[in-house]
Amino acid sequence: MPEPQAAAVVILLGPPGAGKGTQARMLEADFGLVQLSTGDLLRAAVAAGSEAGRAAKAVMAAGQLVSDEIVLAILRERMAAPDTARGVILDGFPRTDAQARALDGLLAEQGQKVTAVVSLEVDDAAMVGRISGRHTCAACGEGYHDQFKLPAQAGVCDKCGGTTFTRRADDNADTVLARLQAYHAQTAPLIAYYEGRGVLHRIDAMGAIADIRSTLAALAGGVLA
Ligand code: ADP
Ligand code: ZN
Secondary structure, X not given: OOOOOOOEEEEEEOOOOOOHHHHHHHHHHHHOOEEEEHHHXXXXXXXXXXXXXXHHHHHHHOOOOOOHHHHHHHHHHHHOOHHHOOEEEEEOOXXXXXXXXXXXXXXXXXXXXXXXXXXXXXXXXXXHHHHHOEEEEOOXXXXXXXXXXXXXXXXXXXXXXXXXXXXXXXXXXXXXXXXXXXXXXXXXXXXXXXHHOOOEEEEXXXXXXXXXXXXXXXXXXXXXX
């Protein structure tokens, strides 16, 4: 049997638009952890037309939460891949109390536990604007925003030179409100859950992307040392 590994498990909590994906990618680059986004995994399942994807499609388009059963199956499979051995940044997971408990169980099986939970604290009112303008390089996944982060050369990705950008089907004003509501009803209670476990850190995520990155890097440096 393989030795249990002491891998870091960092959770980013925050409403849609808080910047979880952007900051998770930076933590990947800075600390060698692997970003694991259940949203990305679900979108891939939808695109592939798998059974899980077919079940998730309409739920996601409505801004509601996909069933714990589907999400947990997808997460479990992804966590089994060898590239996660050094540590993961969970982005968009857990989102419900049941998911948080299932994660504890899954980690316990491997002699691991949650290392740190970072709550990205933002104003709801600003999230609609953040989400409405966002788009992603189709080739490399780098995120952009019509207002806050455009490529240096219009229409050309800074990272890879790609010229095709995609917008998510659920990134529209109507769906955003449902997603914010789902966050407050089902996910925000996890802040208290992790606070009680002594692993919660809150950071102000209303500033510039680079400033939030510095704050997060300092925090992660301390926690992961
Ligand atoms: P955002 O955080 O901006 O809402 P995500 O990419 O994390 O974006 O999630 C997009 C959608 O995918 C959610 O609105 C939800 O329907 C589904 N989803 C993602 N992660 C989960 C999860 N852990 N549990 C249930 N549904 C999820
Ligand atoms: Zn790119």
